[in-house]
Amino acid sequence: MAYTAAMDVTDLNLIHPDAGSDAPRLATLLADRIGERIAMGDYLPGSKLDELELAEQFGVSRTPVREALIQLGTAGVVTLRPRRGAVVTEVSPQRLMEMFDVMAELESMCARLAARRSSAEEREALRAQHDACVEAVESNDPDDYYLRNERFHHAIYHLSHNDFLEEQALALSRRLRPYRRLQLRVRARVTSSFAEHLDVVEAICTGAEDLAAERIRAHVTVQGARFADLLASLARAGQGPAALG
Amino acid sequence: MAYTAAMDVTDLNLIHPDAGSDAPRLATLLADRIGERIAMGDYLPGSKLDELELAEQFGVSRTPVREALIQLGTAGVVTLRPRRGAVVTEVSPQRLMEMFDVMAELESMCARLAARRSSAEEREALRAQHDACVEAVESNDPDDYYLRNERFHHAIYHLSHNDFLEEQALALSRRLRPYRRLQLRVRARVTSSFAEHLDVVEAICTGAEDLAAERIRAHVTVQGARFADLLASLARAGQGPAALG
DNA sequence: TCCGCCATTCTTGTATACAAGAATTGCCTG
């Protein structure tokens, strides 16, 4: 799964066990679309995904829908309850923090390797990615900033020059996507995020691997006041406590 | 997926998207068994997994076999080539090293958290797990040692008290299982592995988190002479270069 | 003899059928 600067953001949601995706199975296409709906909040955590209903919506039989749900289930996006159907996985605040901690560790590793391995051209490209965020910051558009921010983070994964690490980081990033977006809705978070990015860029570009690793870890980890912020965002987004499980 | 000391080793290969596994689907059981065969080297990397053949072997229809292969595919154990069948995922030496690097990072995080968070009883239990390996070392039985070694590593994941991290580490451990086994076949590796384990236990039990993290990282990472050893093991196990892809 | 093309066979992908377990509703009882 090679990264390119022109890569469309919609690519980032893909669930692909397939090798060559020229003629993918219906199940894979469906997994992408259902996963997209979940990421966009169309299906809230805990809500049931009815096979027949989805089959009718997409105009296919139950078989590929089932296979799609199994893919999403193995990826952790939905939870398969044997003989009781699939539901969107509910993520407790506790678990969310755990996931962010692991994300921080992976990104930290990426940043360290990026500082150690990236070429001068790659570092310039990274700086360009960062600069591209400035517009979104000035217009204070969290959604636009989220997209550019995402590309920036993914660029760092890529600069690790460890393809497997990049894949793992992308996969986790995908699962955390809805929540990372929420985080940016907190007042002034966009501005502080942007400032933190700059520090990361500086560390990577000067080859300061320890610094780069620590800075991005601090940037990603949900700690202190940011935990309370996240809780508040979750409560608002879920329209009630049920969504938290 | 709660860990218990009495947990049977056969549990360690499970591919479980299911919530409660009291009445699992056939597909999940099949995924476990097929995954076990792959881990044990019954199916070599690159070899094809025929749906009908597997169905007949297990006395079921193609449907649950297909679903099992999809689960294994999403987990990365097999590669699904659309309309061309499933094959055991081929891992190049390059990629294998990348995977071990990520495994080292995750285990390092586990060990650090274990040193920080584990209780006195838990530390005692970990030491007991380590002591249990001594028999296998003395009899120099790599396969037996592998099993106890695996339990030891998984115990550390559990002591991290980060369930998500534990799951991720277990999943990657599963993918690396066949190769970790191979590594132990190298002369004297069992002995050195055991010695390294002891150092890790000491660090965790004294709460030396940095030391614990570094020691287990060094233990897991494939570096220096061990890379050549691994290459040699791969070549022998694969009965030729084709198995490496 | 070797390469390439076509027909055949086989395998996978999707749809449908059927069975078994879960959820629901209504009724009966306390």
Place this chain on the structure above:
DNA sequence: CAGGCAATTCTTGTATACAAGAATGGCGGA
């Protein structure tokens, strides 16, 4: 009126059927 039991309905899990694409083998030509 509430709680629990039972029959019904619905959903999932597995098996089978069918169609379309891939692999294979044989034939013909260079």
